[in-house]
């Protein structure tokens with residue numbers, strides 16, 4: 307019989323939230339991420355295995371399929387929802403420190419910009435790859451980021467911008483952060499960005515899609 | 529220089545030709561082929577949409593217009609640099625219209641509210657619908673502009689927006705001076721972001737010898753644009 311962690315992973319991959327959820331149609335009436343996470347804990351599986359061997363591999367498949375245009379945003383959102391349903395059961399283990407995450411990822415949309423759908427997707431995928439995500443929201447001033455870096459030493463920063471005008475604000479933000487914290491790792495993204503721009507402003511990594519950032523972050527912790 | 533008052537338009541959601549299948553296509557699926565629960569959710573959102581939209585906009589036709597060189601025009605003696613592609617497309621224009629259009633702030637609030645309540649998928653669909661609404665409303669307004677101009681023997685070009693084809697987004701700062709403050713509830717931030725987010729600004733060429741072209745994707749270099757090769761209303 308299929309291992310419960312594999313089943314959990316399957317639920318994340320296909321966005322099966324819980325027993326009551328009729329989606330995806332071919333899993334109707336079956337237990338979802340919610341029930342399976344609880345059962346897995348009850349069966350004595352270590353919480354960290356549930357995260358690393360159940361949830362993370364499921365979300366990894368989602369990221370890859372999204373990048374390859376095999377699935378689209380709605381399915382990513384369903385998977386993220388399934389992931390959240392399972393995470394509820396793991397919460398106490400994060401708080402007690404029993405599950406260690408890969409690190410902290412602080413994400414926001416830069417000053418002057420209010421776009422957040424893209425940023426939210428990145429945030430979901432990175433959380434789904436085993437990082438703790440601190441989402442500062444939209445229109446975030448550099449001072450707020452500096453404060454957050456001080457409170458969370460070793461975190462990685464992710465910045466999003468959707469207009470060429472706010473890309474300038476992104477450039478300023480990167481410059482100011484690097485001036486104060488020269489080794490701070492900064493990842494950037496958003497529709498009008500390019501890798502040339504990333505190099506020009508001195509950020510560490512650019513990815514046109516969330517999965518690229520996930521893979522890069524894995525190398526940061528490796 | 530004196531600018532005439534804008535011609536104002538207000539649309540109801542039902543006035544727009546927006547179809548549920550368009551939203552599926554925008555997401556990446558073929559029309560009618562999005563997996564459950566998406567199609568049902570789109571239907572539900574279309575039913576509720578009228579209560580959350582405030583679709584308004586307008587255009588002005590300033591008195592003076594002149595093309596100075598391949599990428600430089602003057603409107604009411606104010607310099608604009610729409611880039612080579614757009615300036616080229618305005619080539620035979622004798623006048624231009626500047627326009628603004630918004631889907632209203634309600635649609636964003638609605639999307640955020642659904643996301644906050646944990647319904648990210650509905651929030652995302654509403655976000656897409658907001659974009660479609662404002663784009664369709666621009667198309668409808670273009671039809672009105674065209675009718676108006678044809679009465680005087682003029683035709684119109686396609687609409688073009690700052691931020692596309694090499695025209696800097698920040699030139700919207702000048703474009704906005706042709707409209708009254710907070711026109712139709714639309715304002716422009718210092719970083720040239722229009723609020724509400726679901727708003728569009730642009731220019732349309734007017735002249736006896738101009739014509740609309742097949743969609744302008746061929747001349748644009750944004751390969752990953754979700755609107756690439758989207759059909760336009762004619």
Ligand code: B12
Nearest residue numbers: 424466469470495496497689691721722725728729753754
């Ligand atoms: C839909 C859309 C609109 C809609 C809605 C806008 C909205 N955001 O709600 C409407 C029609 C209203 C609109 C209007 C305008 N738009 Co518009 N729009 C788009 C479009 C087609 C899609 C944007 C979108 O929602 N994408 C979906 C999300 C999920 O993608 P995303 O945000 O890019 O995020 C993904 C990646 O970028 C990445 N990512 C994002 N952030 C981060 C962060 C990190 C750290 C990482 C690793 C990755 C990452 O991962 C995400 C998931 O894959 C883009 C073109 C495009 N293909 O992207 C233009 C685009 C954003 N628009 C553009 C412009 C210019 C405008 C206007 C200024 C035009 C005008 N003059 O009217 C206005 C501005 C509106 C305003 N309020 O000021 C330009 C912006 C670039 C520029 N020149 O400044 C774009 C890029 C098109 C272009 N010319 O190339 N727009």
